Amino acid sequence: METIKLRISGMTCEHCAQTVGKALSAVSGVVGARVSYEEGSAQVEAKNAVDAGLLVRAVKAKGYGAEVSRSTDTAARRVGDSPLHIAIIGGGSAAFACAIRAVEEGARVTLIENGTLGGTCVNVGCVPSKIMIRGAHIVHEAQHHAFDGIGKAAPALDRRRMLAQQQARVDELRQAKYQGILDANPGITLVRGRARFKAPHVLEVRRNDGAVREIRADRVLVATGASPAVLPIPGLKETPFWTSTEALVADAIPQHLIVLGGSVVGLELGQAFARLGARVTVFELLDRLLPIEDEEISQGLREALEAEGIEVHTGFKTESVAHRNGRFEIAGNGKTFTGERLLVATGRRPNTADLGLEAIGVKTLGNGAIEVNERLETNVPGVYAAGDCTSHPQFVYVAAAGGTRAAINMNGGEAALDLAAIPAVVFTDPQVATAGLNERSARKRGIAVETRVLTLDNVPRALANFDTRGFIKLVADAGTGRLLGAQVLAPEAGEIIQTAVLAIRYGMTVGALANEIFPYLVMAEGLKLCAQTFTKDVK
Template identity: 50%
Template sequence: MSVQHGEFDIAIVGGGSAGFAAAIKGAELGARVALIEGGTLGGTCVNVGCVPSKTLIRAAEAQHRRVHHGFRGVPATDGQPDWPTVRAEKDALVTELRQSKYWNVLRAYPSITLLQERATLVSGREVRLASGRSVTAAKIVVTTGASPWAPPIPGLAEAGSLDNASAMALGRLPQSLIVIGASAVGLELAQMFARLGTPVTILEALPRVVPAEDADIGNALADYLRSEGLDVYTDVRVDRVNRGSDGYEVQYHAGSAARAARAEQVLVAAGRRASTAGFGLDTIGVTLGTKGQIVVDEFLQTTNPNVYAAGDVIGDPMFVYVAAHAGALAAENALTGNERRYDLSALPKVTFTDPVVSSVGLTENEARAQGIEPLVSKLPLEYVPRALAARDTRGFVKLVADAGTKKIIGTHILAAEAGEMITEPTLAIRLGLTIEDLTATFHPYLTLSEGIKLAAQAFTKDVAKLSAMASFCHYIFFFPDPEMAAAWTSSHPDTTVISVPDAFELGRQMVAARWRPAL
């Protein structure tokens, strides 16, 4: 590293996930770092995004499972949630994580100077703070994040609405709620409020929910949400939002039919836009895109060679783990000379609905659009033993492979814990693994990840026969004599009794069938 200009080697404008990662990387490389943040340290994720939303989603799931758990013999225990306590627990977790993951970590890096003021870029080497002080640095990394965006719907600005942050900060649960937008944030909060007792209506302009995901996932997820009592409408045009003393009215068209939905509150979850206004970027030669995002090259360098950018401010995909990766990479490239490229070719995504949506790589239609002939295996969860044991067979595992090379090029999962399953397919895509590589890998029995292997086997085997081999039984009981076995089975009509020798022979046949080559 060779840096000669200014009081700092690198200045980071923005103290969220990308900015914090950039500052730490700079310190690790021996740089003098200025971390400039005019708001709350930690950015969106820990303060008003993924951390608070996921703890509220888990609370709502616990409430839902009190009644809807699928196990006969376990009594349902209904009851109203205590929203103020749930919200207070969420706030306490946010405070704890902000302290432990940001403030405490920052103290471990004496070469990082935190400046808690809003900043404006004066040049590619100078930042002016709100107090009037100028900070100079050889390189600057902009990590100012993004903010909720509301579409220009007539009446919406005048009526006002909730965004994700204000919705999670409500003093009480709304009596009813309309959610405009059915991507990740909208669906997660819609289901969360519905499970806590709020009637919810979802309005989505595109033909299906989670429109960026595989079509089968969107169609199935909408049906599951409807089965929980949410009103889900897709392919609609919102015409106007009105607000009166008794709440909101949202006028919309579904096809040629004019309709209206009414609720106490409206939550707009139509996406986020980069926070670039007011930072002076247009005056120092930094080009912005059509949605206000900073345009960067493969090294995260802007059109001003001394300025880099990372995180939500450069546009989609807006995920905290992508922001942290990009922040560290931008700082490294700024300080060492563009040695590493920004690569999102194997990027997993998770939407924390229930069932959860996770995906990586190409859909079958995207593969065809790129000139790749796809092989597709879609395995319903009813063929996965763990799902049967858990009494939750909602969803499926879909694998997409290149017909020519048999390499895995996409995976799309709808399952209760789909987020825990997606890392294996991500590595498969990154390392160029094939169908046979997945089928030859041990997957522990009675885990949902076994569904990955079963889906890979289903490329070449009959699913019904595969399920019989893969989930022959759920429980095995041994009895010392036939009389005890008969007494137990009299109250368990779904039981098959076989002798020990027959059990060993059946096991031998199953092992032989399971280890037959998949391809």
């Protein structure tokens, strides 16, 4: 006999628990099942031949989420009398999420990292960029708010003090979220050095002092992240250009910043620098900003940025870059532009080049991204990958979710990474937030859809804020009314989108969303109002 414990999500009452219990009991080989709605868990007594994946699928077939949390059958989690040994290459979000969960499952973990713990997000990505963006927002609002009777003035600006506060918070979070976890968890051993595969379960680790050691493991997770990609533009590499890493620690605001790249990083940082006093010019190769988003999003954001004085050039092919007499020269489309600083924001490339993946046969895409399935497995047994080094969306929360699920699967559990309703946020102002399918991607899949767009001048909270820039767009299945996707352009879009994520993930129709009770006045009410426009005029 075997006891299998599962985490169950989506239950809202005891009836849900009964439904899950019946579904589990119906699986061949199950002797009994106890489900707790309050704890969000299930405990299954089963014959040893029962596949935990069948239990997970049985629960999901009833519309609930499930993942294996622990099994008393330790054959998959132990080798002989020793705990399963998991080696993790990397020290960021995916790596730590995997390490923490693996230790909880009873494994022993060796984490190999050569650089600063914490990866991109806490050190040179999400955290410092959002601090800088928020500071720039305060500066902008002081001068451009919409309220009568309140004076407008440019605040005194000390970039060095701003930077010191920013980096202090980065250090604080790195200590709390990463180093502190290592200090408190004896099941995780940190090894400093660069790892390379000698065989699927054998790593060679070279330390900075030249010493080499070999690490053998039962499972290996590759979680090496990604780095700024630099296009092969003639002359570029010979210049002192910035990537996002250098831009975030710049202790002075340039007079004129040129940005190559009209997507997330370029637009977020470009607007922040503009609000802190720089003249900003953005060049994008394709014909619109944020080219993967709906055209309405691209156009609406462009108009907002240009209204703040940011110069935007789309369809611009950069032919060469030079740096002379302290200024950058950007040539393209028959013209030359000059500026004091250059930010190259042309995407990120997975850090997989020197890992020996080709030697053990791990499949990668053209940009070096590791191919994985929904269980985070590569094509090589026992080798997993998670985070920005894979082909998954490069978000810290996707990396963490992938790391956790990889650990569960390494230990004999069953956990799939479902990205169908994953949220994405661009932290410009107005923000861009999306979830699920947009109209173009839905039609490309052959789905007949209905869409509605509600401009923010129809949302009471936006009117009260005297800021009606943007809109909410919903995409629904034309036959069933099921919500398939949401796209939001709004000053607080990131705070709105998770409501849409839950509606999409749990199969709500636009009719059901329209009938929900929302607080008043909140921006998220715009989702309800937009849903109502499928059947009536809310203006």
